[in-house]
Amino acid sequence: MNGKEMSIAVTGLAAISPAGLGTGPLREALADGKSRLEPIPEDFGVGSGYLWGKIGNFKVSDFIPPLKARKFDRCSLFAVIAAGMALRDAGMDTGSTDPTRIGIVLGCGFGGIANSEEFLRSYFTRGAEGLAPMLFPNTVPNAPASNASIEHGLKGPNVTFVERFCSAESALMMACRFIREDRADIMLTGGVDELNPLMIKAFGALGQLRGHARNFSEGAGILVLEKTGHARERNADILAEIEDVRTVGSLVKGLEAEGMSRLLGAGGACPLVSLSGVAEEMKPFPETLASARFVRTGVILGRSLAMGGLSMISLILSMSPGQNAMHFAASPEGPYYAIDFRGGASVRQ
Amino acid sequence: MISYEALPRTIRAVRGPPFPLLNFMMKKSIAITGLGIFCAAGKSVAGFTGSLLGGRSAIGPVDLFDVAPFPGKIGAQVRNYDPTSYFDRRTAAKLSRADQFGVIAAGEALADSGVRDSYSPYDIGVCMGAGAAGMLQGEHWLRETISNGKGHPSLLRGILPDRTTTAISEMYRLGGYQGSITTACSSSATAIGWGADLIATGRLKAVLCGGSDALSILTFAGFNSLRVVDWEPCSPFSLGRRGISLGEGAACLVLEEETAALERGAVIYGRVLGYAVAGEAHHMTAPEPTGTEASRAMADAIRNAGITPEEIGWVNAHGTGTPLNDVVETMAMKMVFGNRVSDVPLVSTKGLTGHCLGAAGAIEALATVIALKAGLIPQTLNYRGADPECDIEYCHGGGRRSTMGVALSNSFAFGGNTTSLVLGK
Numbered sequence: 077m078n079g080k081e082m083s084i085a086v087t088g089l090a091a092i093s094p095a096g097l098g099t100g101p102l103r104e105a106l107a108d109g110k111s112r113l114e115p116i117p118e119d120f121g122v123g124s125g126y127l128w129g130k131i132g133n134f135k136v137s138d139f140i141p142p143l144k145a146r147k148f149d150r151c152s153l154f155a156v157i158a159a160g161m162a163l164r165d166a167g168m169d170t171g172s173t174d175p176t177r178i179g180i181v182l183g184c185g186f187g188g189i190a191n192s193e194e195f196l197r198s199y200f201t202r203g204a205e206g207l208a209p210m211l212f213p214n215t216v217p218n219a220p221a222s223n224a225s226i227e228h229g230l231k232g233p234n235v236t237f238v239e240r241f242c243s244a245e246s247a248l249m250m251a252c253r254f255i256r257e258d259r260a261d262i263m264l265t266g267g268v269d270e271l272n273p274l275m276i277k278a279f280g281a282l283g284q285l286r287g288h289a290r291n292f293s294e295g296a297g298i299l300v301l302e303k304t305g306h307a308r309e310r311n312a313d314i315l316a317e318i319e320d321v322r323t324v325g326s327l328v329k330g331l332e333a334e335g336m337s338r339l340l341g342a343g344g345a346c347p348l349v350s351l352s353g354v355a356e357e358m359k360p361f362p363e364t365l366a367s368a369r370f371v372r373t374g375v376i377l378g379r380s381l382a383m384g385g386l387s388m389i390s391l392i393l394s395m396s397p398g399q400n401a402m403h404f405a406a407s408p409e410g411p412y413y414a415i416d417f418r419g420g421a422s423v424r425q
Numbered sequence: 426m427i428s429y430e431a432l433p434r435t436i437r438a439v440r441g442p443p444f445p446l447l448n449f450m451m452k453k454s455i456a457i458t459g460l461g462i463f464c465a466a467g468k469s470v471a472g473f474t475g476s477l478l479g480g481r482s483a484i485g486p487v488d489l490f491d492v493a494p495f496p497g498k499i500g501a502q503v504r505n506y507d508p509t510s511y512f513d514r515r516t517a518a519k520l521s522r523a524d525q526f527g528v529i530a531a532g533e534a535l536a537d538s539g540v541r542d543s544y545s546p547y548d549i550g551v552c553m554g555a556g557a558a559g560m561l562q563g564e565h566w567l568r569e570t571i572s573n574g575k576g577h578p579s580l581l582r583g584i585l586p587d588r589t590t591t592a593i594s595e596m597y598r599l600g601g602y603q604g605s606i607t608t609a610c611s612s613s614a615t616a617i618g619w620g621a622d623l624i625a626t627g628r629l630k631a632v633l634c635g636g637s638d639a640l641s642i643l644t645f646a647g648f649n650s651l652r653v654v655d656w657e658p659c660s661p662f663s664l665g666r667r668g669i670s671l672g673e674g675a676a677c678l679v680l681e682e683e684t685a686a687l688e689r690g691a692v693i694y695g696r697v698l699g700y701a702v703a704g705e706a707h708h709m710t711a712p713e714p715t716g717t718e719a720s721r722a723m724a725d726a727i728r729n730a731g732i733t734p735e736e737i738g739w740v741n742a743h744g745t746g747t748p749l750n751d752v753v754e755t756m757a758m759k760m761v762f763g764n765r766v767s768d769v770p771l772v773s774t775k776g777l778t779g780h781c782l783g784a785a786g787a788i789e790a791l792a793t794v795i796a797l798k799a800g801l802i803p804q805t806l807n808y809r810g811a812d813p814e815c816d817i818e819y820c821h822g823g824g825r826r827s828t829m830g831v832a833l834s835n836s837f838a839f840g841g842n843t844t845s846l847v848l849g850k
Contacts, residue, residue, distance in 0.1 A: 175706065176721065184607065189584075192560070192643055193567065199646055200568050204494035212647035213709040213839055216556075217586065217607040222840025225704040231718070234704030234842050235615055238555070238586050238607045246604050253622060259701075277570070281578040325603035326594050328546045335600055338547055381585075409591050411603040 084252050085307040086316040088166025088300030089389050090158040093377050094129035094293055103393050105376050113291055113378050120273055122280035129293020129378030130271055148223055151187035151270040155220030156227045158296035159264055166300035167312055170229055179232025179260040181251040182221040183243025185269030185381030191215045193274045220268045232260040240407035241353025243267050244384030249321045251301055261306055266298040267382025288354060288408055293378025297385025313422035316392045326410030339414050340364055350391035352384045352405035395419035452731060454683035455621040458691040459538025461530040462791055464674020465501035466778045469533060474795050476777060480804045484658040484670045484779050490642050497654030501672030501779025502640055521559030521583025524592045526675035527637030531593045538679035540631045543689045550602025550629045552620045553590045554612025554636035556783020559583025561641040589637045601629045612636055614786025614836035614844040618700030620680050630685060635677035638783035645671060659746035661773035662819040664810035666746045672779020676787035695794040698847040699730025705841030712749060712837060716756030719843055723761045723833060726845035734762050737769060738829020739802045741793045743837040744773025745780055752814045770818040776806030786836035790846055793834045797850035802827045
């Protein structure tokens with residue numbers, strides 16, 4: 077599935093990751109290449125030797141008044157804060173812009189799971205008297221994007237995807253379409269995910285701590301997109317341009333080569349590629365990408381279902397002006413994404 | 426590009442400024458060539474059609490889990506369901522209840538369309554809306570884990586809402602696209618709109634889209650804790666309504682570009698003419714109270730379809746039966762249709778199907794397509810009396826004949842996620 081039909085600019089970035097808050101700590105992590113993962117506490121009962129990318133020292137009150145913060149789940153906190161950071165980075169003043177022209181499409185991983193567990197645990201242990209209605213609204217995966225839209229007054233298109241390790245890429249493809257179709261002038265997109273002890277226990281029970289849930293992490297990576305012309309009109313910094321989005325839903329047995337051909341397109345080898353999800357473990361790994369320099373966000377920050385947001389930001393932070401690069405993402409049973417970027421004139425080295 | 430100001434006034438009135446003329450002129454016609462449904466009101470399109478046109482509510486007792494602790498104990502549960510009638514034991518064990526419903530409905534829609542015989546697997550995508558997904562099985566795991574420290578891990582297989590999409594892709598060898606939209610009660614309406622978009626862009630030749638969801642303790646207890654569950658079958662737009670009746674099920678539509686569908690001799694059940702998605706940016710659970718935001722999604726969808734409000738014959742409401750939603754949706758209708766509002770019935774099919782959350786938008790879209798084709802506006806069931814705040818036409822007295830060929834289907838969700846679909850026959 078090919079989408080070479082657009083000129084869409086990335087004009088703002090926000091990162092909340094195990095490296096810290098903001099793109100600065102992420103850039104430092106990419107430069108030194110050292111893992112920001114830490115051992116999973118042994119009292120979780122899943123055994124030793126496992127790592128996770130839990131965000132520590134996250135002082136919510138630096139961003140949101142504590143009383144207000146209480147109504148959000150952790151994933152929503154990440155989304156609300158990151159959306160604000162991304163809008164500021166893009167130089168957007170939401171107060172002076174038509175709110176119906178700013179939308180948000182996010183990929184989400186396990187958003188809502190923590191609230192669901194707390195709500196149900198209380199019911200299973202205390203019966204109907206234990207039900208806490210305040211927890212219920214944020215059990216839905218769209219809570220992060222919706223809370224961000226409420227906090228920042230974004231009334232444009234608002235959608236959430238959960239699509240395995242390609243949640244953020246799924247969101248980005250839709251956001252690009254909404255801009256191109258003039259459903260919105262500005263779209264916030266990317267991914268958000270959270271990590272909690274129940275998830276680690278569940279991954280352990282499923283035997284996934286050494287599998288696809290190895291080095292699981294949390295955080296948010298949000299990109300601000302707009303038409304290149306729109307960005308130029310408002311003198312926004314163009315950090316990168318999205319040139320093409322290709323995807324296949326799965327590699328159909330017996331037709332894998334056709335699927336890879338559709339995914340990677342007819343272009344030649346790409347010099348810079350970010351790998352997301354389980355792309356690095358693909359067998360066989362695509363030959364046309366083999367000679368590229370790789371941006372391996374997962375090695376440094378861990379991976380999550382919505383890590384594509386942070387991974388695409390890492391790619392943009394690694395590009396030079398005019399440089400072509402590809403974001404390549406894969407999920408165990410599909411989908412797969414190949415997204416072509418070109419470094420913008422304002423790429424921040 | 427011709428400027429907006431240079432357009433003839435009639436086109437400006439229809440389109441409004443945000444949509445370029447080029448999109449309007451080049452808009453592809455997206456045909457619906459396959460239908461599938463599996464829910465309490467019918468385990469096939471034929472069965473569902475009978476319930477819809479006959480006005481038979483599927484809301485009744487729920488025995489999927491213990492409902493005794495809750496004030497509202499009823500719902501539209503899929504009864505007499507044996508997974509092994511549809512799957513071998515091994516496959517059934519791998520799929521959650523929601524996944525199973527989705528796979529069954531997808532199978533009916535795909536067989537109905539014959540689309541798999543015409544296109545490469547990479548030209549057909551899957552886009553499903555999801556809600557609680559495999560939460561029912563996840564709840565068993567959590568309960569076991571709390572009671573004895575170790576739940577059976579297989580119960581967690583379907584906990585992520587994207588599992589239904591993947592199961593459908595695998596089962597039917599569809600490799601073009603996988604997307605799972607999770608915007609609570611508007612998920613599957615958005616999945617249909619996005620499915621139409623994927624074809625309109627030329628990215629895919631066909632999309633299997635819809636939604637699937639199953640009852641769970643989480644949603645049953647959750648909505649009861651918010652005191653929005655009626656202890657009688659829900660009665661949208663009626664006096665004395667107290668809230669929703671939950672339901673479960675799945676519905677799928679196969680979409681194709683109309684010219685290609687006609688070339689291969691497909692039956693065309695209807696068309697997706699346009700859609701809009703928006704965020705109210707108001708509150709996580711309460712609708713924006715004036716109806717302005719709901720009306721914006723409806724008006725945008727009509728503009729996106731390239732038609733005027735005068736062409737809309739009726740509206741399949743979100744119509745949950747909660748006191749506030751029904752009043753707000755009524756106000757939104759007045760804003761969109763103005764003096765003509767009394768000629769545009771606002772009907773809710775939730776009295777028939779219950780509120781199927783992640784599957785609601787797809788089930789209601791399918792009901793709308795069937796009703797348009799039959800030339801009938803469905804009845805809003807379970808009338809209890811006239812509410813002075815709900816003062817437009819709801820077809821409480823019975824379905825009515827209609828020659829109008831276009832209807833709107835609304836889906837409004839937690840988080841202020843609003844979606845309106847414009848469907849034509």
